[in-house]
Amino acid sequence: MFDPALFKLPGMRRLTVILALLAVVEGICIIIQAQFLSVAIVGLWHLKSLATILQPMLIFAIAWTGRQLLVVFKNWLMYPIVEKTSGKMRRQVMQKLYQLGPSYVAKTGTGNVVTTALEGIDKVQTYLMLVVIKVIDMMVIPWVILVYIAWLRWREALFLLAIFPLIILFMIILGYAAQAKADKQYVGYQRLSNHFVDTLRGLPTLKQLGLSKQYAHNVYQVSEGYRKQTMAVIKVAMLSTFALDFFTTLSIAVVAVFLGFGLINGTITLLPALVILVLSPDYFLPLRTFASDYHATLNGKNAFADVQKMLALPVPTDRDQLGEQPLAWQADSTLSLKQVDFSYDDQQPALKQLDLVAKGYQRIGIIGASGSGKSTLINLLGGFLSPMPGHGTIEVNGQPVSHLGQTAWQQSFFYIPQNPYLFHASLAENIAFYQPQAGLSAIGQAAEKAGLTAWIKTLPDGLNTQIGEGARGVSGGQAQRIALARAFLDDSRKILLFDEPTAHLDIETEAELKQTILPVFEHHLVFFATHRLHWINQMDYVLVMDHGAIVEQGTPAELAAHNGAYGHLRDEMVGAI
Amino acid sequence: MKAFFETFKHDTWVMPYLRKYKKLLALTLFLGLMTFFCGSALMFNSGYLISKAARHPYNILMIYVPIVLTRAFGIGRPAFRYAERITSHNWVLRIVSDFRKKLYQAVAKHAVAIRQNFQTGDVLSILADDIDHIENLYLRTVFPTVIAWLMYLMIVIALGYFSWWFGLLMLLMLGLIIIAMPLWSVLINGARESQSRKIQQTFYTQLTDAVMGLGDWLISGRKTDFYDRQTAPIDEIARLRRADHRFQWWRDFTIQLLFGIICLALLIWSSFYWTTNQASANWIAAFVLSVFPLVDAFQSVSQGVSEWPSYQRSIRRVNALDTTPVDETDQTVLTEQFSGLRVADLDFQYEAGTRPIFKKLNLSLAAGEKLALLGPSGTGKSTLLKLILGDLTPTSGSIQLNDVPISRLQNERAKLFGVLDQQPYLFNTSIMNNVRMGNPDATDAQVKAALKAVELAPLIEGLPDQYETVVEEGGARFSGGERQRIALARILLQDAPIIILDEPTVSLDPITESHLLATVFRVLQDKTILWVTHHLAGINYVDQVRFLEAGAFDMAGTPQELYATAPRFKRLYDLDQGHDEV
The missing domain is CATH 1.20.1560.10 (ABC transporter type 1, transmembrane domain)
Structure with a gap:
């Protein structure tokens, strides 16, 4: 019920003690309030005048106000810690994200990462706010009240004491039953609830097939099926709330009847009887409020665990083996990989026995069928993925490194994927992303070299036009040109990693873009993964990939000369087979 | 308030x-x-x-x-x-x-x-x-x-x-x-x-x-x-x-x-x-x-x-959603067999005052003919397809099937057109059910025959649940090429005379692409095909090629003619074949 991880939060232990003490005070307020309300009622019951009950009324009012102020005060004490914790958690998540890099995002899914960082932490905040105070209240207040009731009359206290575990027991039993029922129906249930979005997304297809009209009925039927299943689950799930309600209200009724008999028999007088009756709902109140927020706390608990799990993920270390300054890649610099293996799951290698040497301003093409490992290789070269430790060696300028996620290395290349990401910012800021201090004229020149000038002229605010998600749409070809403009703007990065930059472009756009790309190749080390064969004509060296291994490498002429994997792949790609 | x-x-x-x-x-x-x-x-x-x-x-x-x-x-x-x-x-x-x-x-x-x-x-x-x-x-x-x-x-x-x-x-x-x-x-x-x-x-x-x-x-x-x-x-x-x-x-x-x-x-x-x-x-x-x-x-x-x-x-x-019912008067059916599609003097712009997308565009396609439509993105290839399907209405000019305006055939669409687009949607149910959507009356044998025609039978029969395998959300169980093939089988069952191919291979690698195109044109050889494509792989399967540029066709002819006479076409074709002498 009380997550041990909560206690590890700074300041939490001290706060718990304070909150528990305050709960005791709150319990005492509740008792005073009940006592003096009863005194006032009993006074009237004895047909006394209003003036005689003014004092108990005043004490009641003070205790009542004091109790409510305590509630606010407890929240007020709790909130700063919650705020600090959730704010810190958000920051930690962002820092962790930066350390984990894009391969984590690729594995987890953008949506999930955003959800964890945004809604997940919101849920954690709600959870912390709810759970601590409520659990403490539940563990303190009922017992304070019960002690007082016992002091007044032990029999009712005993009854109330006995019923408490019974309620919890029943809630647990029914909770499990509901869970079992829900589990049993979960698969079908999930399918039905996703069915609607599935159908909406498939609507164009339904229309093409002439089924869209009759499917409306199907949507209704499926939804009704969903309703019936949901109701079946709800009927059981709500039983646990029912049990709580049933036992608490019935207990109050039983106590009232007990007291009634006690009064008739003369074993008790009205005042203590009334106090007990007023106190019994308050005895159950903390349990009820805890139960009503149980689901919110459950979600929060899971979100809390998710965030903790993410924060505990291992991150690559040794990122400064090449120093912290960008590498100056020159005509005689070298990168070599010997017998390097990579695996996504530490078992099945996705890249096997990589051997390659890149020197100076070479242009290296990487080709292979889809799934042959081209992108994985580019990601390994970019340091987004780390090789299996102990499998092979990587050296940059003769200096061994354990992976290429080196600060110095990463600040020496540009990575241009199939869909370069455009930030939600102005076009100028996007181009100057790698050089935020660049002047507008330099940005303009880079845009010119990247062939963007004509397009920029059509934009309402020129270089200051907002682009990216939700703002102005940018075509695939233009996105590539923006990525190229980044490279033109920053000439200090001498390495270029291309991952199928033109795969989704139409042939005319690609032909035009190629004219822009080719000049960038000068004085750069280029890795160019593609399945568009014409690029190979501009390469000095080619790696042919198949099933995660480099099966052939050499100059295009060498490879074309002997009829091996390269020749075979070319034939297959142009549809000759 | x-x-x-x-x-x-x-x-x-x-x-x-x-x-x-x-x-x-x-x-x-x-x-x-x-x-x-x-x-x-x-x-x-x-x-x-x-x-x-x-x-x-x-x-x-x-x-x-x-x-x-x-x-x-x-x-x-x-x-x-x-x-x-x-x-x-x-x-x-x-x-x-x-x-x-x-x-x-x-x-x-x-x-x-x-x-x-x-x-x-x-x-x-x-x-x-x-x-x-x-x-x-x-x-x-x-x-x-x-x-x-x-x-x-x-x-x-x-x-x-x-x-x-x-x-x-x-x-x-x-x-x-x-x-x-x-x-x-x-x-x-x-x-x-x-x-x-x-x-x-x-x-x-x-x-x-x-x-x-x-x-x-x-x-x-x-x-x-x-x-x-x-x-x-x-x-x-x-x-x-x-x-x-x-x-x-x-x-x-x-x-x-x-x-x-x-x-x-x-x-x-x-x-x-x-x-x-x-x-x-x-x-x-x-x-x-x-x-x-x-x-x-x-x-x-x-x-x-x-x-x-x-x-x-x-x-x-x-x-804010428009929930008014569609006006269905004036709809008719095609009484004879489909003989030709004709686009005449088509003008189109999205809203008055905006840039016209097409100016006096003409196109005719006889039954059984196959036409490829190319052009840089943004020139209106998809818009033309929507006009032909009747989802958009021409500003002026006409689009007719056998002399009947397409706007009057909207209830007949599924009988006339089969569409294979970039991401055909597969519903989260079995392969069998997905394919049968092409024709709800098809027998199991017909569905299996269609899947066999698109060369999926060996793959599906190797799966534990065979034809009852659930494709999962968005068809995630299968690769891009396989999803296109399942959709193609669905179109085969639909058996419409005109097939619209809207860049079906854009997200596929060249090997998968060339295999898929071979299958597509083999199984659809009797159909009239209008194929929007982003490059020239498989261009030799068609009878006619049109390049759309600035609202009009600027290159038109058979692939062979264009290769011989149009240097631009030749350069693009060579690029696609992997030759580039810059």
Whole structure:
């Protein structure tokens, strides 16, 4: 019920003690309030005048106000810690994200990462706010009240004491039953609830097939099926709330009847009887409020665990083996990989026995069928993925490194994927992303070299036009040109990693873009993964990939000369087979 | 307040359903009311019971009725509450079924536009969420509020029966709690809502930028910038939440204080009204104690109502959907076999005053002919397809199948056109069901034959569930090429004379692409094909090639002619074949 991880939060232990003490005070307020309300009622019951009950009324009012102020005060004490914790958690998540890099995002899914960082932490905040105070209240207040009731009359206290575990027991039993029922129906249930979005997304297809009209009925039927299943689950799930309600209200009724008999028999007088009756709902109140927020706390608990799990993920270390300054890649610099293996799951290698040497301003093409490992290789070269430790060696300028996620290395290349990401910012800021201090004229020149000038002229605010998600749409070809403009703007990065930059472009756009790309190749080390064969004509060296291994490498002429994997792949790609 | 009525002025989503299923709604409200009534009545009755018992009646029978009633109310409250929960959920889910059908129909009208505008389906998820949201509007706001108001009326009338001035006082006091406080909440929250949404949006945008552009951040080495960027909205969000929480604490405090005052007022009133004799003094405890169970019910109204601004947005969004039925007069059928498609003098622009997409475009396609349409993105290839299918209407000029305008054949579309686009949608059901959608009357053997024709039989028969394998969401069980083949099998069963291929290979690698194209043109050899493609792989399968540029065709001819006569075509073709002599 009380997550041990909560206690590890700074300041939490001290706060718990304070909150528990305050709960005791709150319990005492509740008792005073009940006592003096009863005194006032009993006074009237004895047909006394209003003036005689003014004092108990005043004490009641003070205790009542004091109790409510305590509630606010407890929240007020709790909130700063919650705020600090959730704010810190958000920051930690962002820092962790930066350390984990894009391969984590690729594995987890953008949506999930955003959800964890945004809604997940919101849920954690709600959870912390709810759970601590409520659990403490539940563990303190009922017992304070019960002690007082016992002091007044032990029999009712005993009854109330006995019923408490019974309620919890029943809630647990029914909770499990509901869970079992829900589990049993979960698969079908999930399918039905996703069915609607599935159908909406498939609507164009339904229309093409002439089924869209009759499917409306199907949507209704499926939804009704969903309703019936949901109701079946709800009927059981709500039983646990029912049990709580049933036992608490019935207990109050039983106590009232007990007291009634006690009064008739003369074993008790009205005042203590009334106090007990007023106190019994308050005895159950903390349990009820805890139960009503149980689901919110459950979600929060899971979100809390998710965030903790993410924060505990291992991150690559040794990122400064090449120093912290960008590498100056020159005509005689070298990168070599010997017998390097990579695996996504530490078992099945996705890249096997990589051997390659890149020197100076070479242009290296990487080709292979889809799934042959081209992108994985580019990601390994970019340091987004780390090789299996102990499998092979990587050296940059003769200096061994354990992976290429080196600060110095990463600040020496540009990575241009199939869909370069455009930030939600102005076009100028996007181009100057790698050089935020660049002047507008330099940005303009880079845009010119990247062939963007004509397009920029059509934009309402020129270089200051907002682009990216939700703002102005940018075509695939233009996105590539923006990525190229980044490279033109920053000439200090001498390495270029291309991952199928033109795969989704139409042939005319690609032909035009190629004219822009080719000049960038000068004085750069280029890795160019593609399945568009014409690029190979501009390469000095080619790696042919198949099933995660480099099966052939050499100059295009060498490879074309002997009829091996390269020749075979070319034939297959142009549809000759 | 004005905005509130504005929201419902042309409402077709909330109010009509309050009228539909009226009985179930009334039952829900009744049960909800009984829940609170029993809660209060239990305390009322218990208070009376012990007051009466304390007078030591000579016979236990004197308190027999209150004893029975106490037990009855004690059992009644949980029972009514349980029943209320069940009926309210049942009612809401019933409405959700109606909502879904209605939303589906509204979206179906614009099915094609949706594919184009919202490729990711995000908007669809938003709309689907809106429906869930309206579901919460009923459960969290409407029901509790209405029930509390009914209870309020009952209390005021009952107390007014004993003394009109006290009834009036309670009308005011309780009114503060369940009318004034909620209104105050919604005003405060409404003002904060827009600000909050803006900050959330900034945070969301920056977060997406951070997550999706993570690679760029990492390589750029702008670590400090990355951290700093996130900090600002985090602090702002924290500030906002703090203000929210503070407001809630003090609001709840105020409500509790009002209840305290109500208790005191009851005591004072009782001292005047119920102290005339011993018998009537027994009622004092009853009245005072019955206040406490109300606190819960009345306090939740403010919270529920303060959520209104977010519901309002959902209601507005769904109400903005066009739900008017489609005009179906003037539709006809094609009496003879399809003989040709003709586009004559077509002019088109999206809205008056915008850039014209086509100017005097002419195209004719005889039955059995195969035509490839190329052109850079943005030249209107997809627009032309939509015009041909009748999803858009020409500004001037005509599009006809055998002399019948396409606009009059809309009900016949599925019989005339088969469409294979970039991402054919596979539904989350078995392969068999997916393919059979092409023709619901097809036998199992026909479905299997179609799958065999598209060369999927060996793959499917190797799967554990064979033809009953579920394709999973969006067809995720299969690769891009396989999904296209499943869709192709569906088109084969559909057996329409004209096939539109809308860049079906754009996301495939060249090897998969060339294999798929071979299959496509083999199985569809008898059909008329209009193929929009982004490059020249497989161009030799067609009879005619058209290049669309600036609203008109600038290259036209057979692939062989163009290769011989048009240098631009030759260069592009060579590029595609992997030759590039720059």
